[in-house]
Amino acid sequence: MQRWPLFIFLIISLLSCTKDDLCSGETPTTPLLTIEFLDHTDRISPKATNDLSVRLRDADSTVVHSGVSDVTLSIPLDTESDHSLFYFIDQASSEDNLDVVDLDFYFLRQDQYVNRSCAFKTIYTNLAFESNQNALSWIRDIELLTPTVEDASVHLYIYH
Amino acid sequence: MRLYTCIFIINLLFGFSLIAQETPEMLESEAQQQDAAFTEEVSYEGTLPTDSLAQDYVPEPQPEEFTAFGLRVGGDVSKLIRTALDDQYSGFELVGDLRFSKRFYVAAELGYEERLWSEQDLEASFNGSYLKIGADFNAYRNWTGMQNGITTGLRYGISSFNSNLLRYPIYTTDPTFPSSIREDNIEFNGLTAGWVEFILAIKTELWSNVYLSLNLQLKHLLHEDEPDNFANLVIPGFNKTNDFSAFGVGYGYTLTYFIPVLKR
Numbered sequence: 001m002q003r004w005p006l007f008i009f010l011i012i013s014l015l016s017c018t019k020d021d022l023c024s025g026e027t028p029t030t031p032l033l034t035i036e037f038l039d040h041t042d043r044i045s046p047k048a049t050n051d052l053s054v055r056l057r058d059a060d061s062t063v064v065h066s067g068v069s070d071v072t073l074s075i076p077l078d079t080e081s082d083h084s085l086f087y088f089i090d091q092a093s094s095e096d097n098l099d100v101v102d103l104d105f106y107f108l109r110q111d112q113y114v115n116r117s118c119a120f121k122t123i124y125t126n127l128a129f130e131s132n133q134n135a136l137s138w139i140r141d142i143e144l145l146t147p148t149v150e151d152a153s154v155h156l157y158i159y160h
Numbered sequence: 161m162r163l164y165t166c167i168f169i170i171n172l173l174f175g176f177s178l179i180a181q182e183t184p185e186m187l188e189s190e191a192q193q194q195d196a197a198f199t200e201e202v203s204y205e206g207t208l209p210t211d212s213l214a215q216d217y218v219p220e221p222q223p224e225e226f227t228a229f230g231l232r233v234g235g236d237v238s239k240l241i242r243t244a245l246d247d248q249y250s251g252f253e254l255v256g257d258l259r260f261s262k263r264f265y266v267a268a269e270l271g272y273e274e275r276l277w278s279e280q281d282l283e284a285s286f287n288g289s290y291l292k293i294g295a296d297f298n299a300y301r302n303w304t305g306m307q308n309g310i311t312t313g314l315r316y317g318i319s320s321f322n323s324n325l326l327r328y329p330i331y332t333t334d335p336t337f338p339s340s341i342r343e344d345n346i347e348f349n350g351l352t353a354g355w356v357e358f359i360l361a362i363k364t365e366l367w368s369n370v371y372l373s374l375n376l377q378l379k380h381l382l383h384e385d386e387p388d389n390f391a392n393l394v395i396p397g398f399n400k401t402n403d404f405s406a407f408g409v410g411y412g413y414t415l416t417y418f419i420p421v422l423k424r
Contacts, residue, residue: 029331056336064336076334084337111330111342113389115403118331119282120342 023118030121031149032074033105033156040140040159046071047160053092057085057102066092077105077149079122090138090160099138103131107149123150228307228423229259232371234416239271248276251396255414257296265296267313269412273396281329281341284390288321290397292357307371307418309363317357317379319397322349325390346390353384353395355408369418377410 023029039047048071056062064075064086078084083106090099107124114121127147133139141159149155236253243250253271260266274287294315302308325346332339361375381401384392394400399410 023331025333029333032334062336076332076336078337079330079332079340080337111328111389113391114331116277116282116391116393117280117403119280119329120331122330122332 023114027114027118028121028151029114029118030076030079031123031151032076033124033127033149034072034074034152034154035156035158036072036154037070038157038159043159049073049090049160051091051093053087053089055087055089057087057104061087072154074152077107077124079109082107082109088139088158101131101133101137101139103129103139103142105129124148127155129156227262228418228420230419230421232257232259232265232416232418234371234414236269236271236412236414238411238413239273248278250274253412253414255412255416257416263298265298265311265313266294267296267315268293269315269397271397275394275396277393281327283325283327284393285324285326286321286392286394286396287323288319288351288396290317290319290321290395292317292397294357294359296359296361307365309361311359311361311363313359313361315357315359315377316354317397318352318354319395320350320352321392321396322347323351323387323390323392324348348387348390351385351387351392353381353392353398355379355381355395355398357410369420371414371416371418373412373414373416375412375414377412379408379410381406381408 037047037049039045048069050069052068052073053066054064054068054073054075056064065073075086076084083104085102085104088101088103090101091097105127106129107127109122109124111120111122113119125148127144127149129142129144131139131142133142139158139160143157143159144155145157146153146155233254233256236255239251239253243252251271251273253269255267255269257265257267269292270289272287272289274285277284277286292315294313296311296313298309298311300308300310325344325348327341327343330340330342357377357379359375359377361373363371363373366372379398381395381398384395384401386392391403392401395408398408401408
């Protein structure tokens, strides 16, 4: 009869209430800094880390990652300050061979609107790094591929 | 459940009860009952042919004695109720329609709305006025003397508004750094948006020349000024926008007074 449009209205209005309330995991939000580990001898072939641990260089040495034996790693950058300071610790579980390199990142931040459920994300520009590695450190060389961190591509090579 | 959803459902129920008073099925069944009572009454007389009697009692739609043309003006009650109950909303709407033929009306709504969007630390206010202009068609055939209606109509709506981003979170997937919420006050002024709207309404004459109407609106956004690095989460007159489609919905509950200008 003449009442069916009312039901359509009701259904549409109820659907529109709930659809976009939660941020989908597939929506790109604040990007992570992606590092690829390469062999320092040929500088081409990927080389997995050996029980790598990454910690923040803060009062608590907050653990970011531990026990990583992989060729790629993604680490977060601070959304509240223009730098993030890390310890990269090779063979972190061993008592004797543990090898620490300080690796610091400096950048500028921009907040970008995503959508109403994810709100905003931060992207990083003018990225630069500083490290205290030397000829004896486990990290031999570091190469920055792009000064902008805004997606999930590889941003940095670490040769070891 | 959100407050306005409750109000919406209450409105809807009210609307149904109004329709239910006048559904054709009900009128038919009443007529049948009367019919049956009458045939029972006359059966023992047994002189009159029943088919001619039945013909007399079929409720033929009779031509109206006269048609009143004029202006109907009023306001939206639901927006006032919501203003009183919902501290994140304030607004009002003036409505009017002008009957220019037996079944067609020119209709317009003029309103002002202030809304606060506050969900998951994202806070923004939106305020502005809007105007909707269009036409209504009355699909309901009234009995003599009655002036009710089930109308469908189309509107073009335009809104001029400002928004103010007050507070927003930075969404991160990694818990290493504490999540940040920025307190800010970024203003976006002079925004406009336009949409088309399909409107379905039930109108009942409560007392002489006083009408109560429930309406439901389905909207499709045509154009909007996108603020730089933000979005129009709400548009006055359009209501909540949708991130993934251009559709929107709305409702109204209006009281109007009919000023007859011409009777024919």
